[in-house]
Amino acid sequence: MRNFDFFSDAFFPDWTGGLQRYATELAATAVGRGHRGVLWTREWRVGGLVDVQNAIDGEISVHNLLGKLPRRLRGGVLTIAALIHVPVGRPAGDCMVFHTPILGAAFMGRMRDRNQIYVFHASAGHELLTEAAAVGRVSRSVKLKGAVLLRLERRCIRRADAVVVLSDFSRRLIEQLHPTTRPQRVVVIPGGTTVEPELSSDKDLSPRSGRLRRIVVLRRLEWRMGVDILFEAFAGSTAQKEGWQLDIVGTGSQEQHLKTFAAELGIGDSVIFHGRVSEEKKTQILEAATLSVLPTRALEGFGLATVEAMSHGVIPIVTSAGASPEIVLPIDERLICEPAVESIRSSIDYWACERSDNELSEIRTACRTRAQEFSWESVFAAYETLIKSLPSATFDTSGR
Secondary structure (H helix, E strand, O other): OOEEEEEOOOEOOOOOOHHHHHHHHHHHHHHHOOOEEEEEEOOEOOOOOHHHHHHHOOOEEEEEOOOOOOHHHHHHHHHHHHHOOOOOOOOOOOEEEEOOHHHHHHHOOOOOOOEEEEEEOOOHHHHHHHHHHHHOOOOHHHHHHHHHHHHHHHHHHHHOOEEEEOOHHHHHHHHHHOOOOOHHHEEEOOOOEOOOOOOHHHHOOOOOOOOOOEEEEEOOOOHHHOHHHHHHHHHOOHHHHOOOEEEEEOOOOOHHHHHHHHHHHOOHHHEEEEEOOOHHHHHHHHHOOOEEEEOOOOOEOOOHHHHHHHHOOOEEEEEOOEOHHHHHOOOOHHHEEOOOHHHHHHHHHHHHHHOOHHHHHHHHHHHHHHHHHHEHHHHHHHHHHHHHOOOOOOOOOOOO
């Protein structure tokens, strides 16, 4: 048995965000396999993910970092602590798993007798600067924030005993952004999902029965996620004319803009914004869908929403912008499109309107089979194997 400390900027058991979902499920699986764990976070919200919550309650301690401070101040104080390398807590576990550069930079390197793993979900600084450049909003404050995040990220990568990435795409991104990283310290361990042995929708696999004429999107509603491109594609599609519906699960800074944009495109009645939902509600939405779309513009580090949809027998359409093709290519290369209106539109119409029910049923089965390769049990087993291979401390403390 090991004692784990899991560090993440925020743990949301009721959220669809990939980083929070990955970190929470990893902690719960550790407990399920007989380990002890502590969650270190600046914010904790209860709700949704019932099984995960049950696994955590009473089994894992949750430390709300700087919980006595007003919420709006916590991020700034933690960033300062990271920059000057001052931890804001005393972890006691023998294995520390960091999911964000800010907390990693604050804590890593001080306890030399413990294994320290940095999980590189994506580069927050690079994403920030890329999006700002794309929309023409590269202000001084954005440049400063991006530079700080990249510096903290670099420090975490240099100090970690091992760096976990979720895809080959993310491995290449580290090589691009931090070329001095020793490649033998970078290990690919993908995201996971839970595959139920039987779905209620398995009883009716006819995608055009009416109940299943739905396309689901599990996304944070930000520019990089490309939901506006999907709306343009859907607005001119045969699927929209035939009465298909878009279910949008998630929230973000672009939510109001997207609602207005959908109305301007004339598809307001065909798009339902569900916001942040419970796990039960999300399961209901997935089991009522035939297709899912991940219309990412850039820098998809893995695609947790894709494997989650596949576990429910939902056929995934993904763009080539990142790691998503690594997930779906073994199923069918026609599930991959470009992050452009016409390409997404063609893919939606191909899968929604041109395939027979029998063909779609076969693909649904293939998706479920493929999703089983990404079980949380197998993900955590890979972590256990990695930890067994690590010495107590091999990190480089010179990279401040």
